[in-house]
Structure formats: structure tokens, C-alpha cells
Amino acid sequence: MTTPRGRFITLEGGEGAGKSTLLAGLLDVLEHRGISVVQTREPGGTPVGEAVRGIVLDPSMQGLAAETELLLMFASRAQLVREVIEPALAAGRWVLCDRYADASHAYQGGGRGQPSARIAELERWACDGVRPDLTLLLDLPVATGRARAAGRGETDRIEIEADAFFERVRASYRERAAGEPRRFRVIDASQPAAAVLQMATQALTTWLAELPA
Numbered sequence: 001m002t003t004p005r006g007r008f009i010t011l012e013g014g015e016g017a018g019k020s021t022l023l024a025g026l027l028d029v030l031e032h033r034g035i036s037v038v039q040t041r042e043p044g045g046t047p048v049g050e051a052v053r054g055i056v057l058d059p060s061m062q063g064l065a066a067e068t069e070l071l072l073m074f075a076s077r078a079q080l081v082r083e084v085i086e087p088a089l090a091a092g093r094w095v096l097c098d099r100y101a102d103a104s105h106a107y108q109g110g111g112r113g114q115p116s117a118r119i120a121e122l123e124r125w126a127c128d129g130v131r132p133d134l135t136l137l138l139d140l141p142v143a144t145g146r147a148r149a150a151g152r153g154e155t156d157r158i159e160i161e162a163d164a165f166f167e168r169v170r171a172s173y174r175e176r177a178a179g180e181p182r183r184f185r186v187i188d189a190s191q192p193a194a195a196v197l198q199m200a201t202q203a204l205t206t207w208l209a210e211l212p213a
């Protein structure tokens with residue numbers, strides 16, 4: 001008998017949206033339902049990906065060209081797909097990932113102005129057909145997210161961008177969600193963490209109930 005393929009769920013959103021906080025809560029929810037989950041993140045999630053993360057977030061890398069940044073995000077992703085995501089899904093495990101290809105569309109496309117056709121082509125090549133089954137988009141005003149992130153102290157190379165950059169990122173995420181309503185669920189992330197977890201759990205429960213057996 002073949003093992004049923006696992007499901008792939010991604011969390012997306014702007015800076016300080018609360019993805020890491022929500023991920024921990026959702027992991028509990030899924031594991032309580034007896035679902036075996038692999039948790040990972042982007043950029044990162046593998047030794048190669050974590051090294052790439054060090055480069056793209058390093059504030060001293062000011063000369064990094066937008067094209068290089070885009071390629072590095074997909075280099076990390078190509079490795080993550082092959083080393084972690086695809087093997088886990090093939091083994092019937094679920095994968096919960098903090099950011100995936102939508103982040104490149106939002107940040108390198110919306111934020112940096114890289115052409116969407118170029119990003120889509122990279123996605124086809126690097127992701128090898130591995131697309132999320134469900135994406136929870138944590139949406140909140142840029143100022144709210146930035147204030148939360150500022151509370152953490154450190155500022156990485158992308159976080160130093162101006163508000164206008166993050167407004168374009170937010171608009172790009174919302175546009176993608178509107179274009180793919182079957183895959184995306186938009187969560188009001190300006191609410192307290194417990195309310196965000198409740199809304200996300202509800203969205204997940206409804207989605208699970210609609211899945212074919």
C-alpha cells in the first residue's frame with residue numbers, strides 16, 4: 001500500500017506579522033490531531049539555506065544586487081524542496097513552512113520590482129512543482145508590524161527598507177491572495193496572538209474538512 005502524500009502549508013506576511021508565533025501554535029494543533037509535522041523556514045531550513053540566510057540578512061551586504069538577492073532566495077528554496085519538503089511530503093508527513101515562494105513574489109517582485117514572469121520562471125525551475133496546498137497570509141498594517149519587529153532589537157538588511165517598500169510587499173501579498181482564493185486564507189494579524197491562533201485554527205479546520213478523504 002502506498003503512503004498518502006503529506007500536505008504543505010505555508011505562512012506568509014510582512015515584517016512582525018506573527019508568523020513564528022503562529023507557527024508554534026499551529027504545530028500543537030496539528031500534532032494534537034495525530035498529524036506528523038515537519039517545521040521549517042525560509043530563507044533557511046537546511047545547512048545551505050541557513051548559510052544563504054546569513055548572507056541575505058547581513059546588514060553589511062549593502063551592495064547585494066536585487067537580481068542576486070532573488071537568485072539567493074531561490075537557491076535556498078531549491079535546496080529546501082529537495083532536502084526537506086519533498087522527502088517529508090513523500091513520506092506522508094505534513095510540512096509547515098515559515099515563508100515560501102510567495103515571499104519572493106512579494107519582496108523581490110513587489111518590493112524590489114523584479115519582473116513577475118522572471119520570478120514565476122524561477123519558481124517553476126527551483127520548486128520542481130512543489131506548491132503549497134494552503135497558505136495563511138497574516139495581514140496587518142505596516143506600522144503595526146514594524147513596531148512589533150522593532151521590539152526585538154536587531155535590524156536585518158531587509159528590515160532597514162523604508163515603509164514604502166513594505167507597503168508594496170503588503171499590496172503584492174494581498175493581490176496574490178485575491179488571485180488564488182482557494183489556496184490563500186487571509187488572517188487579520190493585527191489582533192492579539194490568541195485571536196490570530198483561533199482564526200488560523202478555524203481556517204485550517206474548515207480547509208481540512210473540505211479535503212477529499
Ligand code: Z5A
Nearest residue numbers: 015016017018019020021042043073103104107148192193
Ligand atoms: N524574504 C525575502 O525577501 N524573500 C523571500 O523569498 C523570503 C524571505 C523567503 C527573513 O524572513 C526576511 O527575508 C524577511 C523577508 C525576506 N525580511 N523582512 N522583513 P523572516 O520570516 O525570518 O523574518 P521576518 O519577516 O522579519 O519575521 P519576523 O519579523 O520574525 O516576523 P514574524 O515571525 O512574522 O513575527 P514573530 O516573531 O512571531 O513576532 C514578532 C514580535 O511580535 C514578537 O515579539 C512577538 O511576540 C510579537 N507578536 C506576535 N504576534 C503578535 C500579536 N498577534 N500581537 C502582538 N504581538 C505579537
